[in-house]
Amino acid sequence: MGKVIVVTSGKGGVGKTTSTANLGTALALLGKSVVLVDADVGLRNLDIVMGLESRVVYTSMDVIEKQCELNKALVRDRRVDGLMLLAASQKNNKDDMQPEQMKAICDKLRTTYDFTLVDSPAGIERGFRNASAGADEAIVVTTPDVSAIRDADRIIGLLQNVEIEPINLVINRFSPQLVGNGSMMDQADVLDILNIDLIGVVPEDSGVITSTNRGIPLVYEDGSPGAQAYMRIARRLTGQRIPIPDLEQKGLFSSIVNWFTKNR
Amino acid sequence: MNRSLTGATVQIDFQSPTLNDEEIDYLRSKLREDYDLIVRGVELGEDSASPPIAAAPTTHTISQTTDAVATRDGEPSRIVPCTIRSGQTEEFPQGSLIIYGDVNSGGEVRAGGDIVVLGTLRGNAYAGTNGRLSAVIIAMDFAPLQLQIGNCVNRSSTNQKPPGYPEIARIGPEDVIIIEKFVKF
Ligand SMILES: Nc1ncnc2c1ncn2[C@@H]1O[C@H](COP(=O)(O)OP(=O)(O)O)[C@@H](O)[C@H]1O
Numbered sequence: 189m190g191k192v193i194v195v196t197s198g199k200g201g202v203g204k205t206t207s208t209a210n211l212g213t214a215l216a217l218l219g220k221s222v223v224l225v226d227a228d229v230g231l232r233n234l235d236i237v238m239g240l241e242s243r244v245v246y247t248s249m250d251v252i253e254k255q256c257e258l259n260k261a262l263v264r265d266r267r268v269d270g271l272m273l274l275a276a277s278q279k280n281n282k283d284d285m286q287p288e289q290m291k292a293i294c295d296k297l298r299t300t301y302d303f304t305l306v307d308s309p310a311g312i313e314r315g316f317r318n319a320s321a322g323a324d325e326a327i328v329v330t331t332p333d334v335s336a337i338r339d340a341d342r343i344i345g346l347l348q349n350v351e352i353e354p355i356n357l358v359i360n361r362f363s364p365q366l367v368g369n370g371s372m373m374d375q376a377d378v379l380d381i382l383n384i385d386l387i388g389v390v391p392e393d394s395g396v397i398t399s400t401n402r403g404i405p406l407v408y409e410d411g412s413p414g415a416q417a418y419m420r421i422a423r424r425l426t427g428q429r430i431p432i433p434d435l436e437q438k439g440l441f442s443s444i445v446n447w448f449t450k451n452r
Numbered sequence: 453m454n455r456s457l458t459g460a461t462v463q464i465d466f467q468s469p470t471l472n473d474e475e476i477d478y479l480r481s482k483l484r485e486d487y488d489l490i491v492r493g494v495e496l497g498e499d500s501a502s503p504p505i506a507a508a509p510t511t512h513t514i515s516q517t518t519d520a521v522a523t524r525d526g527e528p529s530r531i532v533p534c535t536i537r538s539g540q541t542e543e544f545p546q547g548s549l550i551i552y553g554d555v556n557s558g559g560e561v562r563a564g565g566d567i568v569v570l571g572t573l574r575g576n577a578y579a580g581t582n583g584r585l586s587a588v589i590i591a592m593d594f595a596p597l598q599l600q601i602g603n604c605v606n607r608s609s610t611n612q613k614p615p616g617y618p619e620i621a622r623i624g625p626e627d628v629i630i631i632e633k634f635v636k637f
């Protein structure tokens with residue numbers, strides 16, 4: 189039985205789609221069977237980032253409306269074994285889909301694929317509820333700025349309400365230089381607020397933009413820092429223990445202990 | 453800490469996040485040694501439906517909140533064992549609120565009595581909602597967006613980092629909220 193992981197954030201433009209595409213490809217490169225589900229109905233773009241745009245015939249909406257079988261709607265990525273995409277309908281909108289329908293799709297995919305990654309739309313409304321309906325676990329993506337973090341915090345609360353566990357954090361577009369000169373929050377600041385487990389930090393990498401435009405996920409170019417970060421996160425998702433440098437993971441318990449020791 | 457709690461009997465009801473036996477024992481002895489608080493009972497979440505994986509350490513889950521039995525002026529206190537996140541509100545008009553966690557930006561806590569945050573206060577805190585002007589707000593790290601005590605409001609002027617020691621907000625002379633280093637109650 190595989191895992192269904194929703195990739196979400198609250199705020200738009202922080203790197204959900206980029207992360208879904210790269211983590212999915214990375215997991216497939218590690219030998220896992222993977223299906224990527226675009227849950228951004230009406231504003232789909234995972235197919236573009238994956239370079240599979242021209243090969244999409246059916247969408248999840250066709251599956252829901254019983255126009256085609258689920259298997260037939262999956263687009264196979266020919267560059268790597270075991271990687272599939274289920275596209276979102278572009279002509280429908282988010283209210284045309286019910287959370288239970290998305291859950292039914294995820295439940296089926298879970299029986300066949302090691303990983304089902306669901307790319308969530310921005311927001312906390314129906315689109316988010318659809319995307320998270322079938323999820324076992326979550327990856328919350330944030331950039332190190334206060335507004336993205338506040339939205340991530342909101343999403344974490346909502347995920348905890350529906351008991352999705354674990355919730356892992358990806359900090360994206362991290363810039364050591366900006367942290368160095370004090371104009372960006374560092375990892376510890378972000379974790380101090382969000383208080384969930386960090387699964388990886390992806391640096392700001394201009395390669396992301398070119399790879400998006402070319403429809404070739406960054407992880408195929410293993411030299412780049414972004415690609416390496418995504419490969420490490422994928423390994424962690426498969427259960428490998430790879431330390432995250434410069435990280436002090438803080439849970440509630442350790443915060444209480446820290447406070448006690450600090451205030452002795 | 454809060455004198456009102458000294459010697460009181462408190463019940464904490466745990467659900468999430470999970471704590472193991474050792475952690476619970478640690479909290480129990482800390483609360484007793486440092487604050488003279490006696491942990492009367494630790495209620496474990498019902499985990500029986502999904503038995504823990506063989507190798508995993510025993511963990512317990514924390515249920516939402518529990519109202520402690522005694523506090524200042526005979527009012528109850530509510531202990532919240534987790535962080536209040538953006539978009540979440542914790543309200544307790546009957547008495548004081550004690551938060552074992554943070555109150556994040558976009559989150560809100562409201563209490564008829566005092567508010568004690570055993571973490572960082574980054575969101576909004578409203579004490580003395582029933583008009584009690586003697587109510588106070590205490591946090592280990594104080595970086596609130598907005599404070600209100602009774603009908604006095606205080607908005608944060610800058611994005612200042614907390615000073616690294618606990619602070620207390622109360623209504624001072626001329627009905628303005630003053631924030632100062634928290635030494636004792
Ligand atoms: N690590 C990164 N470095 C540089 N640009 C990035 C990075 N991650 C994402 N981007 C860019 O940010 C934009 C938004 O990313 P996207 O994945 O579409 O966000 P979302 O799906 O959360 O809306 C895209 O133009 C993408 O190329």
Ligand SMILES: [Mg+2]
Nearest residue numbers: 204205228308
């Ligand atoms: Mg997107």
